[in-house]
Amino acid sequence: MTNGENSNYLEIENLVKYFGEDRAVDGISFDIPEGKFLTLLGPSGCGKTTTLMCIAGLHKPNAGEIRVGGKLFTSMEKRIFLAPEKRDIGMVFQSYAIWPHMTVEQNISYPLEVRNFEPSEIEDRVMEVIRLVGLEDMVGKDATQLSGGQQQRTALARAIVCQPSLLLFDEPLSNLDLKLRERMRLELKRIQHEVGITSVYVTHDQAEALVMSDNIIVMSKGRIEQSGGPHAIYARPLNRYVSNFIGIANLIEGRVSRASNSGLSEIEISQEGEHISLPCLLGEGLNEGSEAVLSVRPENVHALRERPGGPSMEGEVIQTVFLGSYLDCRVQWGNFEWKVQAHPREHLREGDRVHIRLDADHTMAVLP
Amino acid sequence: MPTVEIEGLIKRFGKEVAVAGIDLKIEQGEFVTLLGPSGCGKTTTLRCIAGLEHPDRGEIRIEGEPITSVEKNIFLSPEDRNLGMVFQSYAVWPHMTVFDNVAFGLKIRRMSRRETQEKTNKVLELVGLAHLAERYATKLSGGQRQRVALARAIVYSPRVVLFDEPLSNLDAKLREQMRIELVRLQHEVDITSIYVTHDQAEALVMSDRVVVMNEGLIQQIDNPEEIYAHPANAFVANFIGVANLMEGSFLSRLGEMGEAEFSAGAEAAPMRLRALGAESASASQRVILSLRPEDITLHLEAPSESVANVLLGQVVDTVYQGNFLNCQVLVGPHEIGVQMDHFVQLEPGQKVYLTFEPEHALLLTE
Numbered sequence: 001m002t003n004g005e006n007s008n009y010l011e012i013e014n015l016v017k018y019f020g021e022d023r024a025v026d027g028i029s030f031d032i033p034e035g036k037f038l039t040l041l042g043p044s045g046c047g048k049t050t051t052l053m054c055i056a057g058l059h060k061p062n063a064g065e066i067r068v069g070g071k072l073f074t075s076m077e078k079r080i081f082l083a084p085e086k087r088d089i090g091m092v093f094q095s096y097a098i099w100p101h102m103t104v105e106q107n108i109s110y111p112l113e114v115r116n117f118e119p120s121e122i123e124d125r126v127m128e129v130i131r132l133v134g135l136e137d138m139v140g141k142d143a144t145q146l147s148g149g150q151q152q153r154t155a156l157a158r159a160i161v162c163q164p165s166l167l168l169f170d171e172p173l174s175n176l177d178l179k180l181r182e183r184m185r186l187e188l189k190r191i192q193h194e195v196g197i198t199s200v201y202v203t204h205d206q207a208e209a210l211v212m213s214d215n216i217i218v219m220s221k222g223r224i225e226q227s228g229g230p231h232a233i234y235a236r237p238l239n240r241y242v243s244n245f246i247g248i249a250n251l252i253e254g255r256v257s258r259a260s261n262s263g264l265s266e267i268e269i270s271q272e273g274e275h276i277s278l279p280c281l282l283g284e285g286l287n288e289g290s291e292a293v294l295s296v297r298p299e300n301v302h303a304l305r306e307r308p309g310g311p312s313m314e315g316e317v318i319q320t321v322f323l324g325s326y327l328d329c330r331v332q333w334g335n336f337e338w339k340v341q342a343h344p345r346e347h348l349r350e351g352d353r354v355h356i357r358l359d360a361d362h363t364m365a366v367l368p
Numbered sequence: 369m370p371t372v373e374i375e376g377l378i379k380r381f382g383k384e385v386a387v388a389g390i391d392l393k394i395e396q397g398e399f400v401t402l403l404g405p406s407g408c409g410k411t412t413t414l415r416c417i418a419g420l421e422h423p424d425r426g427e428i429r430i431e432g433e434p435i436t437s438v439e440k441n442i443f444l445s446p447e448d449r450n451l452g453m454v455f456q457s458y459a460v461w462p463h464m465t466v467f468d469n470v471a472f473g474l475k476i477r478r479m480s481r482r483e484t485q486e487k488t489n490k491v492l493e494l495v496g497l498a499h500l501a502e503r504y505a506t507k508l509s510g511g512q513r514q515r516v517a518l519a520r521a522i523v524y525s526p527r528v529v530l531f532d533e534p535l536s537n538l539d540a541k542l543r544e545q546m547r548i549e550l551v552r553l554q555h556e557v558d559i560t561s562i563y564v565t566h567d568q569a570e571a572l573v574m575s576d577r578v579v580v581m582n583e584g585l586i587q588q589i590d591n592p593e594e595i596y597a598h599p600a601n602a603f604v605a606n607f608i609g610v611a612n613l614m615e616g617s618f619l620s621r622l623g624e625m626g627e628a629e630f631s632a633g634a635e636a637a638p639m640r641l642r643a644l645g646a647e648s649a650s651a652s653q654r655v656i657l658s659l660r661p662e663d664i665t666l667h668l669e670a671p672s673e674s675v676a677n678v679l680l681g682q683v684v685d686t687v688y689q690g691n692f693l694n695c696q697v698l699v700g701p702h703e704i705g706v707q708m709d710h711f712v713q714l715e716p717g718q719k720v721y722l723t724f725e726p727e728h729a730l731l732l733t734e
């Protein structure tokens with residue numbers, strides 16, 4: 001077993017899990033370096049939670065291998081399946097699953113007590129994690145007296161108090177209201193960073209994935225669509241599905257009219273008889289003549305009053321929504337509505353005639 | 369003549385002053401939002417207009433006619449004011465169909481069957497519920513109930529519609545969608561609207577004018593762009609959007625701009641920064657610099673000597689959100705938030721330079 005300095009801590013190879021005829025997980029492989037935060041992202045039914053359950057040992061896969069820290073957890077081929085309680089994993093769920101009849105302190109110390117830790121060590125460790133999750137003022141409170149956010153902090157403290165080899169999160173923030181959820185994202189990321197425990201996080205919320213993750217795996221129908229860092233996934237989506245699922249994108253069907261490996265390529269798009277070739281970056285798997293989708297983010301689309309040099313499209317501003325730091329605009333071009341993130345100082349108004357220009361360096365031709 | 373005029377309105381609850389003397393004029397067809405934190409007096413003001421509260425002082429007129437005047441001893445009952453209301457709790461009757469819910473207000477006004485039918489159908493068409501007229505209210509989604517509530521409020525052509533945080537029970541996605549729909553409907557019906565909310569994004573998106581309130585007083589009245597770009601004071605700057613607020617000491621005027629001095633930490637010389645505002649400040653007066661995160665430019669290399677407003681700091685943390693990269697930078701004792709619309713790889717502790725245009729920042733004197 002290789003365990004050199006660049007090796008991965010969690011390794012999953014060709015994992016397959018069927019439920020009857022339904023291929024919930026359809027042969028996926030990925031790995032995570034030690035201490036990193038990986039998010040499995042996708043809509044419900046994409047296989048993300050099933051994958052997590054296989055790692056936890058709560059599902060037995062049909063095929064594949066799962067290795068953590070060089071230790072084989074599951075290998076269907078070698079008939080190895082470690083029981084969940086032997087995997088040394090901390091878990092945090094959507095439902096907080098904390099005991100209502102216990103205090104915060106009792107909830108957190110419970111996993112140490114069942115493992116027969118020394119009382120003095122229990123106290124030290126419990127106090128340390130309570131400080132880490134910011135529950136110092138709640139130590140003696142009954143779990144029923146806690147808010148949703150505090151219950152989730154308690155659940156997190158309980159998951160990390162044993163210093164597990166791996167942390168698994170199953171949509172832990174989705175029961176919290178938006179404001180609290182946004183704050184808890186940052187808190188959770190900070191705590192994970194501080195304890196340095198390798199983590200796998202499942203969510204359907206793309207904003208959460210972007211903010212929290214070192215790496216994201218975008219899933220659909222039991223398969224991996226793309227994996228990479230948040231910026232890479234956002235800025236360089238591989239296909240229409242990923243572009244549409246992460247952030248907001250302008251997506252319009254076209255054809256690669258010029259393919260270049262070094263510089264900019266071109267994609268031709270049409271609306272109501274108007275054809276235009278736009279400079280872009282060529283995504284993987286595309287060649288000259290390929291059917292493709294133009295993908296560009298609203299912040300890389302500009303609505304200009306004067307016709308710019310280079311290719312542009314003329315249209316009419318049909319909606320403006322002022323959001324303080326930016327103006328969310330819609331510009332009608334043929335039957336297509338461009339989504340534009342404009343600067344409020346440009347003072348765009350509904351009915352204005354504008355010229356749409358795209359940042360070539362941030363315009364992608366991607367697989368349909 | 370303004371549609372709604374409020375003059376010298378005061379309302380106390382025991383010793384507590386909920387509304388501490390406000391004046392406001394609202395024109396025909398305007399959408400005006402009363403915005404502020406809880407306890408700022410916005411809801412009490414709305415309830416005074418509705419006739420649900422008796423103010424201690426002041427006068428409220430609609431189309432010139434006083435509906436409340438403490439001094440003249442006038443108080444029209446709520447049902448005589450001809451106002452429509454939309455509340456947070458939809459107050460939609462579950463045992464009635466959509467049609468009956470909307471027609472109810474006309475029936476109790478003893479309108480003829482034919483006219484009731486016509487008016488109800490017209491307003492259901494307008495709010496996009498015509499196809500659901502016979503459905504029971506319990507079978508509706510949150511957004512549809514909201515539309516029923518609105519239809520019911522406007523069906524008898526009231527002079528003004530009052531909204532009390534109507535969207536705050538909806539989930540985030542639906543809320544954003546309903547904001548835009550509500551404004552579209554309001555424009556179509558062209559009905560004067562007063563809208564109460566604590567949600568600044570909602571106020572910015574929906575309003576013709578925003579009335580920012582705090583502690584029973586109006587802090588600023590203006591259109592959303594102006595409120596955001598030129599907040600009247602630190603409270604407004606911080607309540608609307610995100611603002612970096614730095615306390616400093618005024619130096620002097622340089623044409624349109626004011627210059628002030630700010631601490632850059634114990635070891636560094638103070639920073640001299642220029643911005644609009646503080647027209648009447650005097651030397652060494654305490655001022656607050658208000659600076660929006662999106663108006664700051666972050667540089668990895670030192671900008672040229674000729675650039676005004678340079679801050680040297682260290683990256684504390686970054687949060688990547690896709691369309692924005694938010695970065696916290698420590699500049700002396702100040703933690704400054706910067707919002708960038710392009711991606712830069714930054715490490716905690718890294719040295720960075722921040723610059724901003726003097727005309728994009730404001731010196732506030734209170």
